[in-house]
Amino acid sequence: xxxxxxxxxxxxxxxxxxxxxxxxxxxxxxxxxxxxxYTYLRQAVQGxxxxxxxxxxGNMISFHDLEPGDILLGxxxxxxxxxxxxxxxxxxxxxxxxGYVDLGITQQPVEHFWTYSEIxxxxxxxxxxxxxxxxxxxxxxxxxxxxxxxFRPGERIWNCTKIIWEAYGQQGINLESNGDIWIAPDDFYxxxxxxxxxxxxxx
Amino acid sequence: xxxxxRLYFIHIFAWLAIWxxxxxxxxxVVLAFAYLLIIFLQIRxxxxxxxxxxxxxxxxxQAPGIVFSVLSLLPWSFWGLKEYAFFLxxxxxxxxxxxxxxxxxxxxxxxxxxxxxxxxxxxxxLLFIIFVFTHRKQPAFSSSRIRCPP
Numbered sequence: 001x002x003x004x005x006x007x008x009x010x011x012x013x014x015x016x017x018x019x020x021x022x023x024x025x026x027x028x029x030x031x032x033x034x035x036x037x038y039t040y041l042r043q044a045v046q047g048x049x050x051x052x053x054x055x056x057x058g059n060m061i062s063f064h065d066l067e068p069g070d071i072l073l074g075x076x077x078x079x080x081x082x083x084x085x086x087x088x089x090x091x092x093x094x095x096x097x098x099g100y101v102d103l104g105i106t107q108q109p110v111e112h113f114w115t116y117s118e119i120x121x122x123x124x125x126x127x128x129x130x131x132x133x134x135x136x137x138x139x140x141x142x143x144x145x146x147x148x149x150x151f152r153p154g155e156r157i158w159n160c161t162k163i164i165w166e167a168y169g170q171q172g173i174n175l176e177s178n179g180d181i182w183i184a185p186d187d188f189y190x191x192x193x194x195x196x197x198x199x200x201x202x203x
Numbered sequence: 204x205x206x207x208x209r210l211y212f213i214h215i216f217a218w219l220a221i222w223x224x225x226x227x228x229x230x231x232v233v234l235a236f237a238y239l240l241i242i243f244l245q246i247r248x249x250x251x252x253x254x255x256x257x258x259x260x261x262x263x264x265q266a267p268g269i270v271f272s273v274l275s276l277l278p279w280s281f282w283g284l285k286e287y288a289f290f291l292x293x294x295x296x297x298x299x300x301x302x303x304x305x306x307x308x309x310x311x312x313x314x315x316x317x318x319x320x321x322x323x324x325x326x327x328x329l330l331f332i333i334f335v336f337t338h339r340k341q342p343a344f345s346s347s348r349i350r351c352p353p
Contacts, residue, residue: 011217011241022223104313144314148293150225154225154226
């Protein structure tokens with residue numbers, strides 16, 4: 001009888017086991033036709049995979065009344081996973097903490113949000129101490145790894161939305177109520193925990 | 204070139220399995236080490252090949268990583284590919300991403316993993332050379348053999 005080549009077949013077998021396990025644990029989320037997973041798949045079938053047509057759309061929204069802990073959402077036309085492609089948490093003094101593939105979790109000036117064609121500023125309905133604790137949590141993860149399709153569990157691998165979701169999750173506030181396996185910027189927009197400060201669409 | 208096919212097969216399924224394993228934090232790190240062990244065992248079998256043939260195997264196997272790394276470093280973009288080159292580089296090296304996530308230093312405003320991903324074809328090349336040459340059973344080139352006098 002021929003021996004199984006375990007070096008060749010270990011990862012295909014693990015892929016199958018992990019896929020079944022994740023699907024089994026998330027049956028409700030994965031059967032929801034409005035979930036992010038379905039949105040990704042629908043858009044992929046239509047040939048859309050990325051974050052849309054990057055450009056400088058000059059929305060010139062005002063940031064004057066932002067407070068630490070507020071959330072900014074930005075989007076480009078043709079984004080594959082919703083109206084918004086990016087999220088940041090405002091940390092005060094004209095700075096936001098956000099995630100990029102090359103910079104990891106990083107602190108940047110807020111003004112770059114003027115480049116988006118879709119922009120929205122959100123206030124989280126939480127007390128200032130909770131919001132400051134969320135900011136401190138995000139700040140404690142500066143420099144950590146960004147992976148575009150990061151799953152919800154874990155505090156080592158992030159994307160721009162997961163770091164904000166976890167920062168508020170640590171304060172007992174769940175900004176994503178669908179129970180999906182990943183978080184999208186649009187989830188924050190739809191969350192009952194936030195109110196829109198202002199939003200703008202320039203196209 | 205059967206070995207190239209095997210390395211691609213292992214790498215692509217390791218990509219899928221290790222990405223899925225990030226859903227279970229900790230398991231991803233274990234599988235990343237398992238991936239390196241399996242790659243080591245596969246490459247070890249090249250110990251009897253000539254240096255040129257071993258280099259050809261490496262270049263064929265790591266061609267995507269080399270292309271994405273070079274595209275990321277170029278100052279200009281071909282067909283807008285530079286926009287996505289670093290994303291693709293990160294996806295290609297997903298099997299070692301859990302190990303990179305353990306390194307949390309920032310140098311000159313960039314995280315250490317950024318530099319390591321750009322250098323990953325060189326790091327893989329170095330490991331490849333070490334794995335191959337530590338398992339040579341005979342010298343690679345006949346001219347270097349010590350001949351006994353008749």
